Amino acid sequence: MDSGDNTIGATPMPSGRTQATTRRTFLGGTALVGVGALSACGSDDSPTGTAIPPTETSTSLPPVPKLNGDPFALGVASGDPNDTSVILWTRVITNPSKADGGIGSVPVPVSWEVATDAKFDSVVASGAEVATADFAHSVHATVDGLKPDGTYWYRFSIGAAVSPVGRTRTMPTDDSQPSSGQFRFAMATCQDFQGGRYGAWGDAAKLDDLDAIVFLGDYIYELPNILTGPNGDTSRHYTSEVPTDLPGFRARYAQVKGDKQLQAAHETAPFFATWDDHEVQNNYTKDVDPELRQAGYQAWWEHMPVRLPPPQNGELVVYRTLDVGGLIQLFILDTRQYTDPGACPGDNPVGTVPDCEARSDKDRTLLGDTQKAWLLEGLEQSTTTWTALANPVLFAGLVTGTVEDPATKAQVPTFFQDTWDGFPAERATIRSALAKVDNPVVLTGDYHAGFVFDVNDTDAIPPAEGPAVCPEFLVTAISSFLFSEDYTKFNPQVRYFEAKHGYAVCTVTQEDFSCEFRYVDDVWDADSPITVGPTWAVAKGEHTATEVTQG
Ligand SMILES: [Fe+2]
Numbered sequence: 001m002d003s004g005d006n007t008i009g010a011t012p013m014p015s016g017r018t019q020a021t022t023r024r025t026f027l028g029g030t031a032l033v034g035v036g037a038l039s040a041c042g043s044d045d046s047p048t049g050t051a052i053p054p055t056e057t058s059t060s061l062p063p064v065p066k067l068n069g070d071p072f073a074l075g076v077a078s079g080d081p082n083d084t085s086v087i088l089w090t091r092v093i094t095n096p097s098k099a100d101g102g103i104g105s106v107p108v109p110v111s112w113e114v115a116t117d118a119k120f121d122s123v124v125a126s127g128a129e130v131a132t133a134d135f136a137h138s139v140h141a142t143v144d145g146l147k148p149d150g151t152y153w154y155r156f157s158i159g160a161a162v163s164p165v166g167r168t169r170t171m172p173t174d175d176s177q178p179s180s181g182q183f184r185f186a187m188a189t190c191q192d193f194q195g196g197r198y199g200a201w202g203d204a205a206k207l208d209d210l211d212a213i214v215f216l217g218d219y220i221y222e223l224p225n226i227l228t229g230p231n232g233d234t235s236r237h238y239t240s241e242v243p244t245d246l247p248g249f250r251a252r253y254a255q256v257k258g259d260k261q262l263q264a265a266h267e268t269a270p271f272f273a274t275w276d277d278h279e280v281q282n283n284y285t286k287d288v289d290p291e292l293r294q295a296g297y298q299a300w301w302e303h304m305p306v307r308l309p310p311p312q313n314g315e316l317v318v319y320r321t322l323d324v325g326g327l328i329q330l331f332i333l334d335t336r337q338y339t340d341p342g343a344c345p346g347d348n349p350v351g352t353v354p355d356c357e358a359r360s361d362k363d364r365t366l367l368g369d370t371q372k373a374w375l376l377e378g379l380e381q382s383t384t385t386w387t388a389l390a391n392p393v394l395f396a397g398l399v400t401g402t403v404e405d406p407a408t409k410a411q412v413p414t415f416f417q418d419t420w421d422g423f424p425a426e427r428a429t430i431r432s433a434l435a436k437v438d439n440p441v442v443l444t445g446d447y448h449a450g451f452v453f454d455v456n457d458t459d460a461i462p463p464a465e466g467p468a469v470c471p472e473f474l475v476t477a478i479s480s481f482l483f484s485e486d487y488t489k490f491n492p493q494v495r496y497f498e499a500k501h502g503y504a505v506c507t508v509t510q511e512d513f514s515c516e517f518r519y520v521d522d523v524w525d526a527d528s529p530i531t532v533g534p535t536w537a538v539a540k541g542e543h544t545a546t547e548v549t550q551g
Contacts, residue, residue, distance in 0.1 A: 338368025
């Protein structure tokens with residue numbers, strides 16, 4: 001594990017972009033940059049506080065255009081921390097309902113600063129970026145030279161306008177342990193805007209001790225409006241059509257990211273995010289229209305605080321690791337971009353099928369050859385106490401119901417073939433690799449209910465025969481419609497199941513790995529009471545989780 005480079009599978013920001021070539025980063029807090037140029041033509045809008053004072057004139061930054069409104073309407077975010085660096089994100093936008101964000105096509109200079117206190121008395125890094133219309137005026141600022149295992153606060157400014165303040169973290173270095181004795185992260189997924197409000201994010205935003213937020217996909221949904229709130233409430237309906245191009249996807253992100261509770265969660269801790277299918281198209285595989293995929297991927301990139309280059313030709317490597325000293329290494333996966341289409345015929349409207357011979361073809365892949373090789377090599381080399389897959393789709397296997405076999409008239413089990421159930425040969429390979437690492441854990445999203453599974457060493461349907469390789473903690477949806485079938489009746493490998501909206505907070509120490517399930521009582525109430533569900537934990541050296549605290 002190299003200090004300062006925790007992105008095994010990813011490439012750094014490209015140096016050829018306008019944004020990168022004009023970036024100026026200064027460390028030490030005394031050498032602010034370029035804001036003389038910013039203030040020369042600056043907007044008088046100052047919706048959120050005091051401007052960062054100008055100390056140096058630069059000729060390389062464009063003038064600040066006239067901005068009609070708060071340019072930080074989508075908030076701020078940070079992400080992909082390593083031991084000395086973090087990515088800071090914002091998007092310059094004054095009118096989220098307009099395709100150009102209300103900014104037009106002009107470049108916009110954006111300054112940022114990082115401090116060791118929330119009042120910015122002690123600024124330790126600052127710099128400036130140029131946000132361009134090519135990337136929806138998004139900003140991905142790389143802050144380097146920070147101290148490991150540190151808590152920092154950051155903000156942006158454009159002329160006199162200053163953004164909200166975000167809190168972020170760096171990770172412990174190499175083999176060292178967190179000074180707090182733990183790595184504590186929120187885990188979330190599936191936030192269909194039309195499915196309800198983001199009370200779960202509002203709850204997460206109140207936690208002041210999170211080291212990170214792991215997001216497992218479905219940040220936006222491409223769906224048409226099919227859900228309505230109580231008493232005909234359409235206030236969460238999408239205001240744009242199903243996206244078919246880049247402006248369409250941008251419109252979805254602009255609407256979703258306008259939610260203040262989501263913004264507050266981003267301000268709480270750095271994200272470590274992957275995508276699932278709805279960032280492009282429901283249940284898509286590698287055969288999806290590449291132009292649609294490029295549009296979806298670019299809009300995702302523009303709106304996420306990721307240490308990645310922008311996608312090209314419908315391709316973007318998003319699998320990478322989050323290294324938390326010697327405590328835990330998380331491998332975040334992409335289970336859509338390289339994925340073979342479903343093997344079994346007879347997909348019903350909810351996407352489940354009975355078994356077929358083609359499912360077990362040894363060459364079928366969910367990860368694609370390159371990602372699979374990267375993961376297997378990474379697992380083999382992992383030396384941390386814990387090793388986790390941050391994995392969008394269900395790994396352990398799940399029988400969803402039964403259908404009548406036309407030939408035998410017997411009831412046979414069905415499953416979702418866009419989960420790992422559709423790829424048993426590849427799953428067996430990954431499962432064998434997990435069995436060889438110390439203390440493996442699988443973390444999963446996508447399924448719209450809370451679960452704990454035993455990942456059993458079998459591909460039987462249901463996978464009830466052990467022994468267990470590791471536990472799988474599957475987090476429920478923030479707001480997407482719930483899968484409320486009682487899966488426990490078909491699936492002995494399910495240790496816990498609850499069909500409620502919410503998220504999870506996981507705590508990793510040298511002794512154990514635990515996840516607390518947190519649920520909103522009413523997904524349509526932004527201020528809903530929170531029900532703290534059970535905490536399930538696996539002790540170091542064990543292969544199954546147990547319920548340690550009842551909800
Ligand atoms: Fe989802």
